[in-house]
Amino acid sequence: MDMIPEAFSPPAPIPRTVPPSRWTIIKTILRNPLELWGEPSYTLPWIKTKFFNERTLIVNDPGLIKHVLVDNAANYRMADIRQLVLRPILRDGLLTAEGAVWKRSRKAVAPVFTPRHAQGFAGQMLSQSLEYLHKYEEIGSEGAVFDIAADMTELTFAILTETLFSGEIVTESEHFSDDVNELLHRMGRVDPMDLLRAPAWVPRLTRIGGRRMLDKFRGIVHKAMDQRLEKMRRDRASAPDDFLTLLLEKAGPDGLTMGEIEDNILTFIGAGHETTARALAWTLYCVANSPHIREAMEEEIDRVLATDAEPVAWLDLMPYVRAAFEEAMRLYPPAPSINRAAIADDEWTSAKGERVTIPKGITVLIMPWTLHRHELYWEKPRAFMPERFLPENRAKINRFQYLPFGAGPRVCIGATFALQEAVIALAVMMRRFRFDATDATDPWPVQKLTTQPRGGLPMRVTRR
Template identity: 80%
Template structure:
């Protein structure tokens, strides 16, 4: 008899067995798009459908994903509905820019996020994680914290220190609330988006977010002005960081001041948000799997006892990394990647089936369904970090696991985020235990990122070592 424990299955919508009505589609898209998808989205390699009279191809097949995002990426632009949602927030930031603007921005920022450069941030990531861990040490035994909020604060502190040398002009105590408000109000689908109304038509669901967006823009303007004064008045003492690099690129052959502002806003508002959500989900899943937590703690203790440099932790803590990657699989921060075909296209599968993609067709590649797909994963709804241990990684196709996207628009900060996550988890779990409470009943909702509705309360206690 197999006496192994059944793996933990964290909360997620059950695939629909009956197609939703048009009214149900509208309500679900406006409230939580993760609840929209039916059984075919989790069992078929692709689905051709119509969504509000718009032809849509939902893609899960790794080969077809490679075709759209890599091999023929030039034929696929950002979908209209995605841009209607994101461009009002980020304008020409790296996530929303296209064409020459995107090429210039990507080329300009690439040097900061090379693996070699990212490793240089390890010491700062460690210091900020240790400082944040003191918050729990001084709070007393077993106090309950909203870990979703806390991880946003921690990753903001790391981002501010590493990319902006601590010179973002804002009070971080309210920052996580502002981020949540911005994404809730501005980063959601409005009925006018579904109807493809032009950008100048008011989106009433976003009216409440304009004040927060204005606050973010003010933060960026003040941060830029402060650094520009330092570059002008005391150039020898200017930090050579991401902020200085961007400002130095202003000019006819580089970026405009508006593009620089958009990219700073992108990284302040969204650059830490994805990592924060994944960290919170990791701690929640680990709290539900004592055997995984024990392996992680033993690994952390062993590595820390050697005095290993934090730059080595990503490679020397495979269980910590695997737990984070499994949380990214189950709760991908970017749950959908939306494209639209520019010209007619065709792809043929290895078994000879052909997929025709006409110009104008919307292509939905959804990590949310892909990562839970029955064709590509064993027990796809279960939390099983061992999938990502070094000895098992070769069985995972590059195009079936897309937490950072893939192709020309792959997340520029992927290495940065992975290193940050492992360091943060190692520091927090070396000192504290994160446990469930009766109120710990998270439900994933899509607000640009995959977030726990109503937060993620957890009890934090000092870790007792044997």
């Protein structure tokens, strides 16, 4: 009888057993917030605490999460700390807008991301994945080492710009992934002034270096908008019916402002591809350390692709590939925190009759990072076990214990797009190549805007 190999447990911070000092909290938040959390965050359903005299409710219980994000979502706005970090980058984009502005943007972009419409992108996702693989074609018999974190950033950007912008969002840099990393390193993290709740006009010294890169990205977006508007003015029929055109046609007194359009385009460039890129890189890393899982994925990929099935069907035909990607998102959620603040007093009662009071103004912190590794809800929570997400096992997973795309009215609008993109990209890559760890492969998860491997992710690529 064959023995099932021990599941791989990828690197992650060990939960703290001693409460950190105030100074340690500051240093850890600035360096890597993922290293802050102690054992209670991984073992208790909820915790009430204080961060810098601000009341905070840390929520892990799926029922309470549902209450906050769905059942009484109208009572919870974006938390101040989240907005202080993200609004300087995204302004009134879909991730950061609230109230009427958010409703306008959500309504404007929704038609592009319906499941049926998203499925129509499958052919472009396949062609861009195949095109990107040309960079690996010249490797010799011993293979070659590539920074897979950077490669996945470039691949997902190529897919995004082709599907949503018809290839007309063009960067002038050959090192696009470096530009993204610099932007997120400078802008996508907490500054000491954020912790002190200083007004937005107070300079954030840690972000001064990121302003140049942010201006560069906004310049790229502005140029693409101007070029498309000129094409639409000359001959509307010549303009592609893509996301960019759709947004520009929503401009006007009853629709979006030009600033909101720019913000939403930047949001999808900065966050829409970045989250999928990180999850793809972590998937390849975890699979490389799980030979029996890689073998199962390769068998599935070879079998499906031998049938000449259309790429639009791959998401359903490759449940193991999808499960590996979803398990990687469990261990390394692309968006590791969800922050809300209570607008008015609220309360919730658990199935066991335990009552949780939620006073007005309290910060509610839902951490996919800790939730996805929580001992109450997962067997071997630190282990990479894709079988959790196979069709026959999915019913065991509560909808609100797994939140890679959030939940409720502000659930990620591109979830179907991202899952389809990931399965197509993984299938194309793993059909022809293998990705293995090297002596230099020593990733450490760091929370910026997304969960990133510190120092990149060098891996050896060889032909199958």
